[in-house]
Amino acid sequence: MNGEVLAFWVLAVGLVGSALNVVLSKNLFHSVLWLAAALVGTAGIFIALDAEFLGAVQVLLYAGGVITVVVFAIVVTERLVGERLSQTSRRILGGAVVAVGVLAMVLNVIRRSGIDMPRPEMTADITKWMGISLLTQFLLPFELLGVLLLAGLLAATYFARPEE
Amino acid sequence: MNPVTLAILALLLPAGAFLLIGVLAPLRRSGRPAAFLSIAAVATSLAAAIRTWQLASGSVEPIRAAWNWLPGANGPLATVGVLIDPQSSLMLILVTLVATLVQIYSLEYLHDEPPAAFGRYYAYHSLFVFSMMGVVLSPNLLQLFVCWELVGVCSYLLIGFWYRKPEAARAALKAFWTTKAGDVGLLIGIVLLYRLAGTWDILELEHMVKGGTLATAGLGVITFCLYLGAMGKSAQFPLHVWLPDAMEGPTPVSALIHAATMVTAGVYLLVRTEFLFHQTPQVLLLVGWIGGITALLAAIMACVQTDIKKVLAYSTVSQLGYMMTAVGAGFAGAGFLHLLTHGVFKALLFLGAGAVIHAVHSNEMHDMGGLFKRMPQVATVFIIGTLSLAGVPAFAGFISKEEVLGATLAGGLTGPFVMLLTGAFLTAFYMSKVVFLVFFAAPAAPGHAHGHTHDDGHHGHHGDPPFLMAGPLWILAIAAIVIGVYSTFFHHAEPEFASPGWLTPVAVAMGLAGIVGAYLTYQTRTISADTLASVFAPIRVAAVNKFWLDDLYLFIYRHILLAFARLIGWTDRYIVDGVLNVISAWTLDGGDALRRIQTGRVGDYIFAVAAGLLVLMLWMRGTL
Amino acid sequence: MPLSAYLSLAAVLFSIGLFGVITRRNTVGILLGVELMLNAVNINFVAFSRFHGTALGMIFTLFAICITVAEIALGLALVILLFRMRRTSTADHIDWLKG
Numbered sequence: 001m002n003g004e005v006l007a008f009w010v011l012a013v014g015l016v017g018s019a020l021n022v023v024l025s026k027n028l029f030h031s032v033l034w035l036a037a038a039l040v041g042t043a044g045i046f047i048a049l050d051a052e053f054l055g056a057v058q059v060l061l062y063a064g065g066v067i068t069v070v071v072f073a074i075v076v077t078e079r080l081v082g083e084r085l086s087q088t089s090r091r092i093l094g095g096a097v098v099a100v101g102v103l104a105m106v107l108n109v110i111r112r113s114g115i116d117m118p119r120p121e122m123t124a125d126i127t128k129w130m131g132i133s134l135l136t137q138f139l140l141p142f143e144l145l146g147v148l149l150l151a152g153l154l155a156a157t158y159f160a161r162p163e164e
Numbered sequence: 165m166n167p168v169t170l171a172i173l174a175l176l177l178p179a180g181a182f183l184l185i186g187v188l189a190p191l192r193r194s195g196r197p198a199a200f201l202s203i204a205a206v207a208t209s210l211a212a213a214i215r216t217w218q219l220a221s222g223s224v225e226p227i228r229a230a231w232n233w234l235p236g237a238n239g240p241l242a243t244v245g246v247l248i249d250p251q252s253s254l255m256l257i258l259v260t261l262v263a264t265l266v267q268i269y270s271l272e273y274l275h276d277e278p279p280a281a282f283g284r285y286y287a288y289h290s291l292f293v294f295s296m297m298g299v300v301l302s303p304n305l306l307q308l309f310v311c312w313e314l315v316g317v318c319s320y321l322l323i324g325f326w327y328r329k330p331e332a333a334r335a336a337l338k339a340f341w342t343t344k345a346g347d348v349g350l351l352i353g354i355v356l357l358y359r360l361a362g363t364w365d366i367l368e369l370e371h372m373v374k375g376g377t378l379a380t381a382g383l384g385v386i387t388f389c390l391y392l393g394a395m396g397k398s399a400q401f402p403l404h405v406w407l408p409d410a411m412e413g414p415t416p417v418s419a420l421i422h423a424a425t426m427v428t429a430g431v432y433l434l435v436r437t438e439f440l441f442h443q444t445p446q447v448l449l450l451v452g453w454i455g456g457i458t459a460l461l462a463a464i465m466a467c468v469q470t471d472i473k474k475v476l477a478y479s480t481v482s483q484l485g486y487m488m489t490a491v492g493a494g495f496a497g498a499g500f501l502h503l504l505t506h507g508v509f510k511a512l513l514f515l516g517a518g519a520v521i522h523a524v525h526s527n528e529m530h531d532m533g534g535l536f537k538r539m540p541q542v543a544t545v546f547i548i549g550t551l552s553l554a555g556v557p558a559f560a561g562f563i564s565k566e567e568v569l570g571a572t573l574a575g576g577l578t579g580p581f582v583m584l585l586t587g588a589f590l591t592a593f594y595m596s597k598v599v600f601l602v603f604f605a606a607p608a609a610p611g612h613a614h615g616h617t618h619d620d621g622h623h624g625h626h627g628d629p630p631f632l633m634a635g636p637l638w639i640l641a642i643a644a645i646v647i648g649v650y651s652t653f654f655h656h657a658e659p660e661f662a663s664p665g666w667l668t669p670v671a672v673a674m675g676l677a678g679i680v681g682a683y684l685t686y687q688t689r690t691i692s693a694d695t696l697a698s699v700f701a702p703i704r705v706a707a708v709n710k711f712w713l714d715d716l717y718l719f720i721y722r723h724i725l726l727a728f729a730r731l732i733g734w735t736d737r738y739i740v741d742g743v744l745n746v747i748s749a750w751t752l753d754g755g756d757a758l759r760r761i762q763t764g765r766v767g768d769y770i771f772a773v774a775a776g777l778l779v780l781m782l783w784m785r786g787t788l
Numbered sequence: 789m790p791l792s793a794y795l796s797l798a799a800v801l802f803s804i805g806l807f808g809v810i811t812r813r814n815t816v817g818i819l820l821g822v823e824l825m826l827n828a829v830n831i832n833f834v835a836f837s838r839f840h841g842t843a844l845g846m847i848f849t850l851f852a853i854c855i856t857v858a859e860i861a862l863g864l865a866l867v868i869l870l871f872r873m874r875r876t877s878t879a880d881h882i883d884w885l886k887g
Contacts, residue, residue, distance in 0.1 A: 008789045012797050019801050019824055023808030028816060035820050038801075042827050049794070049838040051846050054853075058830075061853055066823070066860050073864040074816060077871050088813050090880075091771060095810035098774045103803035105781040107796055116790045120841040129843050130850070138847055145854050152858030159865035764886030766818070766879045771810050 007048050015041040026088070028074060036067045053127040167219040167253075168229040171246045174212035174256065175297050178263075181205035182290035185283055192287060195279025196271075202286040203267045206293050210260035217253035228303050228367060242364060247303035251500060255300045255432060258507045259425050261643075263293045265636035266420040269515055272632040273416055273522055285325060285414075292318035296425050300432065304364035305354050308433070312350070312397070315426050316343050322421060323413040335409035342406035346396020350433075353389025360386065366436060373439045384444040390437060391451055398430025400488060401458040404481045405713055408465075411473040411527075415518030418473060423480050423514050424507035431487045431503050438496040452492025452572070456580025459485030461711060463590035467597070468707045471527045472517050475598055479553065480510060482587055489584060490568040493575025495661060502564035505647060509552035509560050512640035513595075516546035519629045519637065520602060529601045536603040541628040543603045545641040550599050552644045554592035554675040559648035562672075569671055570663030585674055592678025600686040794835035801828035815867045815879050819860065826856050 018041060021034035043058035089095075134142050165173075185191055185198045192198055220227060230245030267289055274282060295318055298311030324336030354364065361369055361378055372378040394400070399407040410422050421427070434441065434451070441448050459482045466478035483506050490499035519542045524532050536543040552559040555566070565588065572581045628634060684690040697704050709715070801824055808821030830849045837845025871877050 005789055008793065008797075012793075015797065016800055016804070019804040022820055022824060023804055023811065023817075028814060031817060031820055035823060038824065039827065042831060045794070045797070045831055046834055049834050051834050051838065051849075054834060054846055054849055057850060057853055061857055062823075062827075065857060069861060069864055070816065070820075073867060076868060077816075077877050089811040090767065090813055092811050094771060094775075095807045098771070098778050098810060099803040099807035101778045102774070102781065102806060103799055105778070105785065106799040106802070108785070110792050110795050110799065115795070116792050117839055119791075119839055123841070126843050126846065130846060133843070133847055134850075141851065145851060149854060149858050152862050156861040156865035159862070159869045762886060764883030766882065767810070767813070770818075774806055774810055 004048060007044070011041050011044045011048065015045070024089075029071075032067060032070050032074065035070075036063050039063045039067070050122055051126060053130060165215070167216045167223075167227050167248050168246060170212045170216045170219070171248050171253075171256070171301055172229075174209040174216065174260065175246065175294065175301060177205040177209050177212075178202070178290040178293040178297070182287055182294060185287040185290060192283035193280045195277075195282035198283040199267070199271055199286045202290045203264065203271075205290060206260060206264050206267055209293065209297070210257070210264050213253065213256040213260045216248060217250075217257055220248045220253040221250050226367065230303055230365075233307075242306045243304060244307050245303045246301040247366060248301070251435065252300050254504060256297060258504055259293065259296050259300060262420055262424040262507060262511045262640075263289070263296075265639060266416045266511070266515070269419075269518070269633050269636040270414070270416040272630055273518055274414060281325075285322075288318055288321045288325070289420075292322065292421060292426070296429070299429050303366060305357065305366065305437075306364045308436075309350060309354055312393070312429065312433075313347065315421075315429060316340065316347065316397075319343070319410070319421050319426055322417040323410045325413055325417065329412065332412040335406075335412040339406040339410045342403055343396040346393045346403055348392075349389045349396075350393025353386050353393065356382070356386045356389065369437075370439050373443060378443070380443050383440065384447055387437075387441050387444045387447045388450070390433065390440070391447060394430030394433050394488075395454070396430070397433075398427050398484045398488065399458075399481045400430070400454050400485065401461055402713055404458060404462065405710070405717065407481055408474050408477040408710075411471070411477050415473065415514060415521060418477070419511045419514030419518065422477065423510040427480060427484060428487070428503045428507060431484065431491065431499055434488070434491045435496040435500045435503075438491070441491070442494065448492050448494060449577075450492070452489050452575065452577045452580050455485045455488030455490075455492050456572075456577065456583035457485070458482065459489060459580075459587040460583040460590075463587040463594065464703060465707045465710060466594045467590060468704055469594075470529055472520065472529050472532070472598060472602065473514075473527050475529075475594055476510070476513055476517055479513075479591065479595065482591060483510065483553075486565070486568045486584060486587070489577065489580050490571045492580070493572045493577050495567075495571035495575060498564070498567035498571040502561075502568050505552070505560040505564040505644075508640055508647065509549045509644045512545060512637065512644060513549040513553065515633075515637055515640065516542055516549060519633055520546075522629065522633070529598065532602040533605050534603070539628045541634055542637065543599075545637045546603070547599055548641045548644055550595040552648065553595050554679060555588060555671060556675055557648075557672060558645070558652045560644040560651075562648055563651040566663070566668055566671055570667055571661060573663065573667065574661035585671070588671055589674040589678045589681075592675040593682050594678075596679040596682030597686050600682055604687055791835060791839045795832060798828040798831040798835070801825075801831065813878050813880055815870065815877050815882075816864070818879060819863050819867070822863075823856070823860065826852065 015038055018034045018037040022031050022038060025031045025034060039062040040059060043055040043063070046052075046055040046058055181202045181204075184201060191201070226247055226249035228245065228247045230243035232240035233244045234241035267286070270285065270289075274285060277285065292315060295311045295314035299308055299315060302308035302311060320336050320340040323339050324333050326332045327336070357369075358364060360382060361372060363369060363372075369378070396403045407422060407427065411418055413422070441451070462478045462482035462485060466475050466482060469475045469478060483502070487499040487502050487506070490496070490502065519539070520532060520535060521527055523535075523539060526532070548559065552561040555561050569581065569584055569588070572584055629637075681691070685693055685696060706712070805821045805824030805826075805828060808824060809818050810821075812818045812821060830852055833845040833849045833852070837843060837849075867877060870882055874881060876882070
């Protein structure tokens with residue numbers, strides 16, 4: 001058992017555990033914190049897959065940005081409603097059946113696909129390559145992404161504007 | 165100009181006037197300008213018609229012009245065009261002449277109408293003149309049928325001109341339905357004829373008959389169907405019931421449409437297709453007998469009418485019977501001659517009656533009386549019309565009536581001849597009765613007090629009508645005399661048949677006897693009208709009740725047609741609709757049940773999507 | 789570790805996210821589930837990319853992360869808007885579409 005295997009299993013157990021807590025926790029606030037943990041765990045997976053840059057983006061954008069926004073939203077709605085937001089679940093059995101069914105199907109596909117292949121050696125610096133690609137081959141989508149983010153930002157501001 | 169151009173000009177001018185008046189609402193609502201436009205158009209048509217007649221009488225062959233209309237596999241299926249020969253051009257003159265005079269007369273007669281109604285009236289009139297000329301000039305039966313229906317529509321519109329009056333609206337509908345009953349026959353006949361002969365063209369049909377290439381098998385049905393159409397239009401027994409009711413329309417309309425022109429379209433149709441009828445003698449016999457019956461029964465009914473217009477209406481029916489009898493006897497020319505003269509003097513009588521009604525404001529003869537002193541001009545022309553109708557020598561109706569009687573006798577229709585002779589006596593009797601009651605007898609006979617007592621002082625019109633009304637009357641009266649004198653003394657056409665020498669004296673004697681009888685009964689009162697009534701009580705009762713025909717139709721309508729309609733309605737409502745209602749109710753219930761699936765909650769939709777995903781994956785399990 | 793291990797891990801995360809989306813009543817909770825599912829997809833992208841020896845998948849992941857950020861921002865704005873209009877953040881109470 002080398003380091004990579006060990007890291008994978010530790011991250012996998014942590015990820016699944018936090019994900020379960022996200023969907024099962026009664027406290028919405030705790031759910032968000034567990035989501036942050038899961039996102040950081042995902043960043044770890046990315047690093048284990050030699051995508052350090054993506055790991056960093058994951059931590060900064062998700063764990064930093066998204067979680068902050070969600071917490072804001074929760075705080076704002078709690079302020080408006082004046083009480084703690086507790087959340088309950090419904091249709092737990094049906095949800096479990098469907099989720100487990102989908103999981104079984106996907107795992108079945110993965111098992112039968114014979115997709116396993118040797119992990120190639122790293123030949124170049126992925127981060128550098130990504131940087132170059134983004135500004136050459138993928139320049140247009142990259143710029144469009146900027147427009148999308150701006151539009152999303154404006155729309156969010158408009159929706160959440162104070163009531164007149 | 166050549167006759168075709170002239171005829172088409174005559175045909176299209178009123179159509180143009182109708183379109184202008186009909187489309188340009190301001191022109192129509194302005195009233196009198198629309199009237200002047202219409203009169204100008206129809207007067208020009210009259211001039212063109214006279215010129216066409218001059219040109220046509222010079223040529224031996226009929227002039228025909230046709231353009232393709234409905235394209236077909238083997239040449240055109242139908243054509244439109246004009247067919248000009250002495251018959252159609254003479255008829256054209258009659259139509260345009262009477263139409264012009266009636267339109268001028270209407271200027272004064274309908275003076276009190278609001279401008280919009282006035283414009284409407286002239287629009288209908290223009291359309292009618294166009295349609296009637298279309299019937300007259302038609303070179304084929306299909307075009308004739310189209311125009312035939314158009315005149316029917318105009319008749320409907322003009323009878324119902326005062327459509328706010330319930331009787332007028334009812335009469336318009338009755339006229340439309342009754343003539344339509346005959347028109348269905350006509351349409352069937354035309355279609356059958358096409359199947360038999362492969363053409364609608366009158367000249368081609370005539371050639372086929374002369375060449376003997378037209379199959380006679382089944383022709384009887386066709387001619388009978390054509391006759392049905394003529395029966396409806398020309399008010400033959402038993403489809404005559406609409407014509408007396410049609411008197412609800414304005415009197416000038418009655419003069420033009422329901423005396424001089426439209427009602428004669430049936431006779432004209434038979435004259436046009438005479439060669440076909442000659443192939444089917446049994447139908448011709450039927451035409452003759454029904455014509456005789458119509459002439460006699462209508463004359464009897466005319467005797468008991470008290471409404472001056474109704475008398476004239478029944479008289480028209482009776483005279484149409486005369487024409488039909490002549491056609492049925494096989495001598496369509498005699499019938500056509502009577503058609504022309506009758507058109508002139510019957511229009512004159514109607515317009516004269518209109519002048520009287522205009523002055524007295526009543527249709528009832530009991531409200532009139534002694535009017536000779538008040539309106540001598542009207543009385544004079546009315547008497548001229550009466551003498552014409554009675555068949556007195558030197559007046560328009562004399563020769564034509566002799567011709568009809570002679571033709572009937574020569575055709576071997578003895579029964580109808582006796583009816584016609586009796587009818588001649590009655591005709592003279594009832595017309596003289598009108599003359600004596602209206603113009604000479606003491607006014608307002610006691611015992612006949614009507615709803616509104618009429619007081620001379622309160623009616624605006626004293627004496628003879630103004631020039632616009634008197635002019636047309638005099639023109640028609642002079643025409644009646646000129647035709648009469650010319651035909652009686654100067655012109656002796658080669659008769660198609662030999663009439664016995666006793667015929668003329670007998671016929672004239674019948675007419676004079678009728679006049680004398682009326683004089684004795686209604687002027688000197690030597691013979692009591694009440695005694696006459698009691699002597700002829702059974703006939704009188706029958707005539708007053710219109711021989712129960714209206715009641716019979718009403719019975720058929722109420723108890724057979726309506727019952728059938730009710731049955732159909734029931735089937736439709738409870739069986740056809742029932743099935744549909746049940747299906748629609750099920751659909752509604754189903755939709756209502758399915759509606760509950762749409763909870764509107766996002767969670768449910770997401771669950772459904774996820775479950776769908778799972779189902780999809782299960783389904784595709786083997787292929788992945 | 790083999791590729792299938794990463795894919796299986798992603799599948800598990802996806803299912804957990806799906807479970808969350810189905811069962812949560814709170815709108816914010818549903819959004820959290822969606823985040824988990826998107827995350828699982830990202831893992832797949834990166835894993836395939838790494839094992840195929842090309843970085844294209846990682847570029848996609850980068851884009852996906854950015855789009856997710858926009859999505860979550862809009863989603864939360866909508867949650868707040870709905871909350872204002874209906875005084876609730878429970879998805880079941882939002883049933884304008886009820887037939």
